[in-house]
Amino acid sequence: MNRPERRRSLELDAAWKMRDISKPDDRRRWLSDHLVTQNNECYYCGVDMRQATEGKLIGCRPTIDHVIPRSRAGEDTKENTVAACEACNGAKGSLLPEEFKSTEFLQRRKMTVLTPPDRLSADPSSRFYDAAKLERGIHVFLDEKEYFDVEEYCESEGWIRLPAGKARTRTGRPVTITKRGKVVVRYEDI
Incomplete structure (x- = not known):
C-alpha cells in the first residue's frame, strides 16, 4: 500500500472511531437545512445537487461534510458541517x-x-455531439441575443450554425447558415 492510500486508510479509521452512531437523524436534518441555506448547491464546487436525483450528473448526491475534519479534531456539530456533493466530499x-x-481536482x-463545452453540436453524427450535455439544456447567445434553434456553436471561434428554414440537403440534413459574433453559452440550470 503506497503512502497516500495508507494515509487515507488511517484517516478513515480515525473518522470511523470518532463517529457517533446515535446522530443519523440529526445529520439528515442538518443536510436538509444546509441544502435550503445553500440553495441546493455544493459548498465547494457550486454544482446544483438536485441534478443527482434527476440523473443528469454523476457524483452530485448531497452529503454532509465536516468543514474541520473529524480526523483533525473537528466537532460533529451542525455549525461544523456543510452540504457538499459526493465527489467533493470524497476528494x-x-x-x-x-x-x-x-487542489487541481476542485x-x-x-x-x-x-x-x-467550447464547441457542441446537436447532430448525432458529429464528433462534437454530447447527448448528456444537450439534455442538461444550454442557452446560446450571439451578440447578447439568445438563439433557440442552434445546430452547432463554437464559443472560442465566435460562430453559431442555424437551420436555414425547412431546406434539407440530399442526405436529409438541414441546410445551415453560419453567424459570427461574440458567443456566450451557459447551462440552463446555472
Whole structure:
C-alpha cells in the first residue's frame, strides 16, 4: 500500500472511531437545512445537487461534510458541517477548506461541471455531439441575443450554425447558415 492510500486508510479509521452512531437523524436534518441555506448547491464546487436525483450528473448526491475534519479534531456539530456533493466530499478527505480550494481536482470539477463545452453540436453524427450535455439544456447567445434553434456553436471561434428554414440537403440534413459574433453559452440550470 503506497503512502497516500495508507494515509487515507488511517484517516478513515480515525473518522470511523470518532463517529457517533446515535446522530443519523440529526445529520439528515442538518443536510436538509444546509441544502435550503445553500440553495441546493455544493459548498465547494457550486454544482446544483438536485441534478443527482434527476440523473443528469454523476457524483452530485448531497452529503454532509465536516468543514474541520473529524480526523483533525473537528466537532460533529451542525455549525461544523456543510452540504457538499459526493465527489467533493470524497476528494476533500481530511483537508481544510483553504487547502482543498487550491487542489487541481476542485479546479477541474468547477470547469467541467459549471462550464458548457467550447464547441457542441446537436447532430448525432458529429464528433462534437454530447447527448448528456444537450439534455442538461444550454442557452446560446450571439451578440447578447439568445438563439433557440442552434445546430452547432463554437464559443472560442465566435460562430453559431442555424437551420436555414425547412431546406434539407440530399442526405436529409438541414441546410445551415453560419453567424459570427461574440458567443456566450451557459447551462440552463446555472
